[in-house]
Each structure stands twice: as C-alpha cells, then as structure tokens.
Amino acid sequence: MVRLALAALLFGLLLPPSGSRAAPPADGLSEDYLRRSGLSALTVAGVHVYHSATAIEAAQTYGAAIAAALAWYRAELGWQGEVAVAVLDAADWQAMVSLPYPVPHAERAWNVVVMPDSVERFPGFAKWDLDAALLNEALTFHEVGHLVSPGLGLAAGNHWIDELTANLFLAAYVRAERPDLAPILAGVPPRFANPGPFDQLFDLDSFYAGGGLENYAWFQFRLAALADRIVRNRPFAAVMQAMGQAFPAEGADRRLTVPETLARLERVAPGATALVADMGGAGLLPALVPGACPERVPAAGRESLVFLDNRSAAALGYRPFPSAAPFAQLPPGEVVALIAGAGSQIELDAGTCLAVPPGYARYSPGG
Numbered sequence: 190m191v192r193l194a195l196a197a198l199l200f201g202l203l204l205p206p207s208g209s210r211a212a213p214p215a216d217g218l219s220e221d222y223l224r225r226s227g228l229s230a231l232t233v234a235g236v237h238v239y240h241s242a243t244a245i246e247a248a249q250t251y252g253a254a255i256a257a258a259l260a261w262y263r264a265e266l267g268w269q270g271e272v273a274v275a276v277l278d279a280a281d282w283q284a285m286v287s288l289p290y291p292v293p294h295a296e297r298a299w300n301v302v303v304m305p306d307s308v309e310r311f312p313g314f315a316k317w318d319l320d321a322a323l324l325n326e327a328l329t330f331h332e333v334g335h336l337v338s339p340g341l342g343l344a345a346g347n348h349w350i351d352e353l354t355a356n357l358f359l360a361a362y363v364r365a366e367r368p369d370l371a372p373i374l375a376g377v378p379p380r381f382a383n384p385g386p387f388d389q390l391f392d393l394d395s396f397y398a399g400g401g402l403e404n405y406a407w408f409q410f411r412l413a414a415l416a417d418r419i420v421r422n423r424p425f426a427a428v429m430q431a432m433g434q435a436f437p438a439e440g441a442d443r444r445l446t447v448p449e450t451l452a453r454l455e456r457v458a459p460g461a462t463a464l465v466a467d468m469g470g471a472g473l474l475p476a477l478v479p480g481a482c483p484e485r486v487p488a489a490g491r492e493s494l495v496f497l498d499n500r501s502a503a504a505l506g507y508r509p510f511p512s513a514a515p516f517a518q519l520p521p522g523e524v525v526a527l528i529a530g531a532g533s534q535i536e537l538d539a540g541t542c543l544a545v546p547p548g549y550a551r552y553s554p555g556g
C-alpha cells in the first residue's frame with residue numbers, strides 16, 4: 190500500500206551524522222538545562238551567557254555583541270524578548286549538542302543561541318579568508334534573527350526563506366552598526382568553491398544542510414549577499430514588514446515553489462532576486478514523467494521521497510494508486526513531499542500515474 194504523508198520529519202535525519210557520544214538533551218539546550226549543566230555563567234548587559242571554562246573571553250565578546258544587537262533590534266522593530274547564549278568548546282559541545290561542532294545555531298523552542306568558542310574548524314573555513322573571531326561574532330546576529338523573527342509574525346515553510354530572513358538581521362545590523370564586519374556580506378569568498386552536491390534553492394529547501402556543511406556554507410554566503418542587497422538603504426522595520434506580508438506565519442506549514450518565493454521577494458525588494466537567478470532551477474533530483482497507470486501494482490519496497498513541485502498555474506490532484514479516495518489538491522505555487530514505497534504508484538488527476546523509484550525524485554508540472 191502506498192502511504193502519503195508530509196515528510197518534513199525526514200529533513201532532520203539528513204543532517205550530517207554527529208558521531209557517537211553521551212546523549213545530549215533530546216529537546217535541545219534550554220536555559221534551564223544550561224543553568225543545571227555546571228557551565229560557568231556571566232551576564233553581559235542583561236544577557237545571560239553560559240560558557241565552557243576555556244571560553245570565558247569568547248563568552249564576553251559574543252555576549253556583548255548579542256546584547257548590543259538585541260538593543261538595536263528592539264529599538265528598530267519594537268521586539269521585546271530575551272535571548273540567552275551558550276558558548277561552548279569542543280568538549281562541552283560534544284556532550285551537550287546534537288549538531289556537529291562548530292555549527293552555530295538557535296534553539297528556537299528556548300530562545301537560546303548556541304555558539305562554538307571558534308568557527309575555525311568549520312569545514313572550508315581555511316578558504317574563506319575571514320577572521321575567525323569576527324566571523325563568529327557576525328554569525329551571532331544571524332542566530333538572533335532566527336529567534337526574533339517569529340515574534341514579528343514572520344515564518345516561512347521554505348528553509349531558504351528562513352535562512353534568508355536570519356541573514357537580513359545580520360546584514361541590517363552590520364550595515365547600521367558594525368561596518369567592520371561587512372566582508373561577511375560580500376558573497377562567496379574568492380578562494381572558496383561550492384563542493385556540491387547542491388547549488389539550487391529547491392535542494393536547500395528539500396535537504397537543508399544534508400549536502401554537508403561546506404555545501405551549506407556556500408548557500409549561506411549566497412544568501413548573505415542577497416540579504417545585503419535587500420536591506421540596503423532602507424529602514425529595517427520596513428524590510429521586515431514587507432517580509433511579513435510576503436511570508437506570513439499562517440503560511441509556515443506550506444512550502445512554496447522556488448519561483449513563487451522569488452516572485453514574493455521581488456515585491457519586497459524589486460530587482461533583488463537577480464542575484465539568485467542561477468539558483469531557481471530544478472535541482473539534482475531525478476525528474477518523474479507521468480505514464481499510464483499499470484494494471485497491477487507490485488508490493489512496495491523501501492520508502493522513497495517524492496516531491497511534487499507545482500510550478501504550473503493550476504492545482505495538482507494526487508492520490509495513491511489504486512485508491513477510491515478523493516484526490517488531494519496541491520495549489521499552484523506549492524510543494525509537497527510524499528513518502529511512498531519504491532515501486533508503488535501515485536495517481537494524478539489527469540488520469541496518469543507516477544512510478545515511484547527508489548530514493549528521491551521530483552515531479553513538476555509547469556517546470
């Protein structure tokens with residue numbers, strides 16, 4: 190039997206493996222956990238910073254950077270929230286964090302920014318020609334952006350828009366207050382080449398960091414440059430208001446097609462999407478072509494992931510085959526990820542079928 194379901198949960202499984210170790214807390218680093226963890230703590234301008242014993246200087250630097258940025262976001266956006274920070278060395282990171290060291294990230298459930306003591310061991314770093322401490326400082330603004338944006342009613346069902354939004358926080362603050370950090374906004378560093386496998390926004394949306402950390406960093410450099418173009422010479426509040434209209438939180442459970450996201454971004458910042466015109470394609474996944482529905486469907490094999498990417502102007506109806514259930518409807522401009530057994534069939538409302546291959550595949554009417 191074919192099983193069709195949202196596959197969002199699978200995305201998390203595609204992150205790079207983090208190796209064996211004592212289990213970090215399953216629900217992430219809350220401030221409560223940090224308080225009980227035995228880490229040292231300090232308070233910088235009201236911001237609680239929990240840190241490894243070896244990372245006190247980094248904790249002071251990044252704590253101060255985050256405190257100053259929060260003050261600016263509050264003044265510009267009227268945001269009123271609190272953020273706590275963890276600054277961890279490799280040993281504490283291994284014990285407490287599921288993501289590999291040293292990947293800065295935001296614990297959205299807890300309003301905690303988790304920073305490594307240094308980004309020097311990030312894959313690819315040697316080819317970026319950026320100062321490690323300044324880069325790590327700049328990345329704190331990106332992570333804070335992940336925590337502030339939901340409070341502004343802004344959330345997206347597309348990973349790439351979510352990451353762009355965090356980079357808007359980075360770019361706006363750097364341009365306003367920290368011009369010394371502007372090299373982070375200059376795009377892909379000249380000596381750094383994308384190691385692949387992905388270079389399209391569709392793949393970033395589908396697999397997030399599943400292409401590996403260097404590949405993921407390449408996307409972040411591209412999105413930082415786009416963010417810089419979007420925030421330039423405009424009040425940040427106006428940018429965020431336009432983003433909130435384009436990507437309202439009510440739509441965060443629906444993934445949009447890349448062309449639809451680009452059309453909405455054009456309304457936010459006319460001309461800006463030319464910077465990512467090379468990233469709007471189909472991506473790496475094999476393309477499915479509809480054919481006649483078979484007389485007999487063999488027993489389904491292992492679960493595959495099929496993306497329906499509706500770049501056409503009409504709704505796309507789909508259902509398992511055979512089935513008497515009504516067709517589910519995928520509106521134009523939206524993407525859905527279906528889990529189905531390899532060898533099974535997905536029927537389309539045109540009366541044709543998609544044969545599900547092993548692994549991953551994509552079907553896109555109109556694109």
Ligand SMILES: [Zn+2]
Pocket residue numbers: 331332335352355
């Ligand atoms: Zn991010």
